[in-house]
Amino acid sequence: MSSRLYILLLVLLIATGGCRRGTDAPGIPEYDFMPLEAGRYRIYDVQETQYARNTLPLQHSYRLKETVGPAYTDVSGHRAYRLLRYRQTSNSLSWQPDSIWSVRLVNNEVIRTENGRDFVSLLYPVSNGLRWNGNRYNLWQSEEYEARNVGQPFSVSGKEFGETVTVIASNDSTLIGQTKRVDIYAHQIGMIYKERTYLQFCTDTxxxxxxxxxxxxxxQIYRIQTYGKE
Structure with a gap:
C-alpha cells in the first residue's frame, strides 16, 4: 500500500469516528435542571401573604401542580411543551385548572412563557457567576439573572436534593421597597423552590x-412536595 493511500484511509477513519462521536453525544446539557418530558409533574406547597396598610396580613395556603404536556411546534418553529397548572386549596378537594404556560429549549436557553411573556429561566451550561438577560425577549428594560451554588445540595420540605442551582433574578431592598425573585432547580427534577416578594414601604411621613x-x-413561597411522571 502506498503511503499516499495509507494517509487517505487514515483520514477517512478519523472523519468517520468524529461523526459517530457527534451522533452519540447526549442531546441534553450536562446539567439538565429543567427536564422536558411529557408526563413529568411537580406539586408544590404554596404560602402566600398579602399585605395592605393598616390591616393584618392575609395569608393563603394551597397546592400547585405543574404537569409537562405533550410536545408541539410553536409559532417560531421550535419544539415546546405546555405546562398545565392546577390548584388545590385542600387535600380533600379535586384539582382545579389554574393556567397554561409553556417551556422550550432553544439552543442553550430554557425559555419559559408565563402569561404570554418569555423569560430565559436558565442558560446552559450553568456555572457559578454566569449572568444573562432574563428579559431579552420582552420590550421592557433588561434584567440580569445570575446562577449561584451550582452543583450544591439544597433541602426543602424535609428532602435533600444533591445537585442544584440557584438563580437570582432580583434581590433588592431600599428605603421604599423590596423585590426578591429566587428560583432553585434540582438536577433531573426541575424547580424545587421559588420565592417572589414585592413590597412597597411607607414613605409618606x-x-x-x-x-x-x-x-x-x-x-409567595413555593416548596416542592412531590414529583414524578404520570
Missing part, C-alpha cells in the same frame, strides 16, 4: 420612612 413599614405587597 417622616415617622415611617426607613422603618420597612409595609404599605402593600405580596410574598
Amino acid at each position: 417622616p415617622a415611617c420612612l426607613g422603618k420597612n413599614q409595609i404599605e402593600y405587597g405580596i410574598r
Whole structure:
C-alpha cells in the first residue's frame, strides 16, 4: 500500500469516528435542571401573604401542580411543551385548572412563557457567576439573572436534593421597597423552590420612612412536595 493511500484511509477513519462521536453525544446539557418530558409533574406547597396598610396580613395556603404536556411546534418553529397548572386549596378537594404556560429549549436557553411573556429561566451550561438577560425577549428594560451554588445540595420540605442551582433574578431592598425573585432547580427534577416578594414601604411621613413599614405587597413561597411522571 502506498503511503499516499495509507494517509487517505487514515483520514477517512478519523472523519468517520468524529461523526459517530457527534451522533452519540447526549442531546441534553450536562446539567439538565429543567427536564422536558411529557408526563413529568411537580406539586408544590404554596404560602402566600398579602399585605395592605393598616390591616393584618392575609395569608393563603394551597397546592400547585405543574404537569409537562405533550410536545408541539410553536409559532417560531421550535419544539415546546405546555405546562398545565392546577390548584388545590385542600387535600380533600379535586384539582382545579389554574393556567397554561409553556417551556422550550432553544439552543442553550430554557425559555419559559408565563402569561404570554418569555423569560430565559436558565442558560446552559450553568456555572457559578454566569449572568444573562432574563428579559431579552420582552420590550421592557433588561434584567440580569445570575446562577449561584451550582452543583450544591439544597433541602426543602424535609428532602435533600444533591445537585442544584440557584438563580437570582432580583434581590433588592431600599428605603421604599423590596423585590426578591429566587428560583432553585434540582438536577433531573426541575424547580424545587421559588420565592417572589414585592413590597412597597411607607414613605409618606417622616415617622415611617426607613422603618420597612409595609404599605402593600405580596410574598409567595413555593416548596416542592412531590414529583414524578404520570
